[in-house]
Amino acid sequence: MDPTASGLRRLFDLVQDSGGHWSGDTLHLPTSIGTGFMRLLSPEPGLKLAIHSFILTEALTLDREADYTQPETLLVAFHAFDPAPQAALHLSTARITSSTLGLTTQLPAQTAIFIVALAIDKTLLSNWLPDAEKLLPALFTNQHPVVLDTLLTPEIQAVLRQVAVSRPAHPLDNFFYKIKMQELLYWLFWELALRAMTPVRLLHPADAEKIYQVRTALLANLSDPPNLPSLAEVVG
Template sequence: MIFSFCATPDFDFMTYFARYIQATVQNGLLVIPDHLGQGYVRKFSFGPDFKITIHRYLLKEDLIIKRNASGQGNELITVFFYNNEHALQIAFNDDTQILFSQRDESAVQVTSNDLSSTIRFPAHQQIHYVVVAITPPRLTQLLAVTEPNSVLQTISGGGNSFLFFERMEAQTKLLLKNLAAVDMNDLLSNFYMQIKVQELLYLVFSKLCLRESAAHQTINSADAERLLFIRNEIISDLSVPPLIRELAQVAAMSETKLKLLFKQTFGTTIYNYYQQARMEEAAFLLKQGKLSVGEVGYELGFSNLSHFSRLFEKHYGLNPKRYSYS
């Protein structure tokens, strides 16, 4: 099923989604009808300019959510948390669906509401994701940063088009799990949720605060789609280092633009992103225990195993052999 909507600040996802699947909403809770699957969508509102929607369900058919740009500029900031065992498929045009992650399928996406996107949630798989929607003035009030870096200035300032991705840390995953387990019979549940959602935003923006300040490069839906495709190209074969010239040709961008937009969106350079993914894949393979340290190194393109061990220890604090037994 395909649910399409226009991302205006006053749009209420739950109300229109309930109509689409012919369900009812009671006290901020939408229960998925049995003929479609099982689970729920729950919404908490902390005023007209700040709300959170929690999605937890398993569906009998694919769900495609198409968010169309509002055409009204940056009047709403969306922070999207996807924490799941299966790969998120996301696109910013109606073209190829891109798997967001190869091993750790968790992601945090911060975007303005003037970018269109399409997200596919596969059938027969547990879907856990959370969306926080907040206006720039309310976010500015919450953050109360006297000297924000360029990233925070871009997000909290009106009229900017932006897309930022962050990896989801264990603390964020635990907090999301706790949010889904809130006792709704507790009279102070809404108050508790507001505190915890602010903590969630703190974890995201504390990482964005660490990014270096640089002039913001305008991004559109086509750019965002190309960047996700490039990211997928980088991790599709971790035994081969990325070549900027070839990636730029694939993205139909200049090398300069690709490097700038990639670092702006993912918070690091293309090569550093590749090395991080490489080490994460090495850690995954070592924990599986099916391959030796040497086999893992060769699988990831290392001809010098001493170099592999030094690089792995730099990332994880343990050499590969000790890590595999930890």
């Protein structure tokens, strides 16, 4: 179970191949790519965590391929951009997806990027949030791909700021990060529960991927958005 499967595996590989160096559980970016780091943690069985904090020299597009080998895993990613250009501002979101869905992630250049990516077993999530399956049953099915996202709420942003603070290694780190991930998921589910009365539409994975292709194309240049015929041609 790998949190870099959220679409950031390519970036990990790129950083390592370009001369990035490890310091404990932290991988530092080489100056050819940018500045900052990526950190891998495993606070408890069933939960893996990747913390990313960097500024890229050039914009990157990261593709995540669908993975059907981990149907019991949910991928949760919190993306924050600061200072945010017009497009990046709208890309600051919290997103839950099943590992069976392929998606594309856009990372802008010369922008402070902070991402917390989780890979969590559905069983562990049920233990933490026993009412989650009642509120959002679509998350716990293996028959259809899942994707839910929302803008970052002030509560989520507050927890992300706590996680973003550089901390020296400590024996209680696993406990700290477990609590903070629980807080993030609590506020995320609180926000998503507001949609609980809206019927969930089931999509084929290819359709879901095309919807996000349209989203990316629209956000790439909000001052001059593409017209409907050109969008239809891009996504087929």
